[in-house]
Structure formats: C-alpha cells, structure tokens
Amino acid sequence: MKTTQNFIQNLKEFLKSKNKPQDFSNIFLGGGRHDRRRFNEMEILKLTRKNRKSSVKIIARLIKEGKIVVCPTDTVYGLLCDATSKKAIDRLFKIKKREKGKFFPIFVKDLKTAKALANIESRQEKILKKFWPGKLTAVLKRNRKLKIYGLDKKTIALRIPKHKLIKELLVKSNLSLTGTSGNISGQPTSTKIKDIIRQFKNQKFQPDLIIDAGNLPKSLPSTIIDLTGREIKTLRKGAVKFKLKNLKT
Numbered sequence: 001m002k003t004t005q006n007f008i009q010n011l012k013e014f015l016k017s018k019n020k021p022q023d024f025s026n027i028f029l030g031g032g033r034h035d036r037r038r039f040n041e042m043e044i045l046k047l048t049r050k051n052r053k054s055s056v057k058i059i060a061r062l063i064k065e066g067k068i069v070v071c072p073t074d075t076v077y078g079l080l081c082d083a084t085s086k087k088a089i090d091r092l093f094k095i096k097k098r099e100k101g102k103f104f105p106i107f108v109k110d111l112k113t114a115k116a117l118a119n120i121e122s123r124q125e126k127i128l129k130k131f132w133p134g135k136l137t138a139v140l141k142r143n144r145k146l147k148i149y150g151l152d153k154k155t156i157a158l159r160i161p162k163h164k165l166i167k168e169l170l171v172k173s174n175l176s177l178t179g180t181s182g183n184i185s186g187q188p189t190s191t192k193i194k195d196i197i198r199q200f201k202n203q204k205f206q207p208d209l210i211i212d213a214g215n216l217p218k219s220l221p222s223t224i225i226d227l228t229g230r231e232i233k234t235l236r237k238g239a240v241k242f243k244l245k246n247l248k249t
Helices: 002-016 021-028 052-064 086-096 111-117 122-131 164-173 193-200
Strands: 036-039 042-046 069-071 078-080 136-141 155-159 209-212 223-226 233-236
Touching: 052 069, 052 164, 052 209, 069 164, 078 086, 078 164, 111 122, 111 155, 122 136, 193 209
Parallel strands: 042 209, 069 209, 136 223
Antiparallel strands: 036 042, 069 078, 136 155, 223 233
16 A cells, blocks of 8 residues: 555656656656666556556656557557657657558547548448547548658548546547557567567567556557548458448448
8 A cells, every 4th residue: 555655646746747758757766666667778567446546647648758658459469659749659669660661540539630631521430430539540641741750741540448547648648659569570469468568578679668457358459541542441350340341421
C-alpha cells in the first residue's frame, strides 16, 4: 500500500514540476519492484486501479513531449506517439524497424476528428458508424491540407478504438495518436505483456515507457478495409468478421 501511495505522490509532484522530458524517470523513485522495472532506457509501469488517473496524465504529457509509449488497446498492445510529431514518428520507425514507405494507422477520438483528417462521404460514414468505436481500421482519402508527417500522399488509415485508456489519452492529449501494433516488424503481435517486453528489452531503439496492464483478452489485430474506391477491399483480415457484400450501401 505504501509503495502505491509513494508512486502516485511522485506522479503528482512530477506533473507540477518543470522537469525536462528526459527526466521523467524520477517519477518511479520509491515506486518499488512491483510498480516499476527498467531495461536500459525503457521504463515499465504496472497499471493499477489506484494509479490509473495519475498514469493517464503522465502518459499524455510524455506523448505530447514526443515520447513513445506501449499501451494496451482493444486488440493487442500498441505503440502510441503524437502522429503530428516528425521526431516521434522518426523514432517509431526505428523502434519498429519498419520501412519508411509503410505508414502507420492513426487513432482518433471521434468521427468529427476523423472527418478533419480524411474525406469521408455519406456512404463511407454509414459503414464506419457500424463498427466505430471498435476493431476496424479504415483506409480513406486523406485531407490534402494535412500537415502530418509520415503519411501517404493520398490516403490515411484511421480507427476509433473501443478502449477506455486509449480514449482517455486521446482526450487528455488532444492529439491524434499512432495506432500501430506494439511489436518489431516481422515479429508477432501479442496480448501478453511478457512477449512485448521480451521483444524490446535488448534493442538499440526502445519505447520510452511500457504500460503493463497484464495479459489482455485474446484478440486478433484490427481488420483493415480500403474505402477509397467504389468497391470495398479487405487489406487485412482481423478481429472484425464480415462479408464485403453486406457492407455495400
């Protein structure tokens, strides 16, 4: 009990402080073995009911400062960062060991935000409303006026996740966040926290923080569909099952 109280107090003090972004690890001092682990520069925070509210504040702040955070989602563990930050996106490519031509999907908090990022017609909106919030990622024609680094010139992949923590982070940070799976490219995605830690702990480029929410319910990654043309195409089969003919409007 004392360990948890110390941890929460350290979080509150950090939020009030003017510490530089790289100094955030001092929030874990006194946190104890149960609350905090560390591999090189990668911190691991055990998420509990008691530290949840304070944790949301610190995670949102870190993301706004360009940090990369592994978080639980409604599918598998995911890598989150500010989708508008060139610095953060560059690091994310290195952490995932991903080719620069393969772009990241983006989490948004609501349909209004999605419409600001993409050109969504009424027929597409009807489909999205059937599955959002949920485990469906939609590839749409992007708003050409967008100044988001690392996007394809013509399209953008969006999803509104059905997950309380991610929704809180989207609202608290007031940002659109990357919604890519928390794994190194070519390695399997996972709902198990040990798998996530094992993938990153000995890597040269690591996430700044891993949120340990334990093992998540078993789930496939999100289903990805392409809504840019008249015909709907499935780009990746995943957690949402449906027949394409049933989606036509």
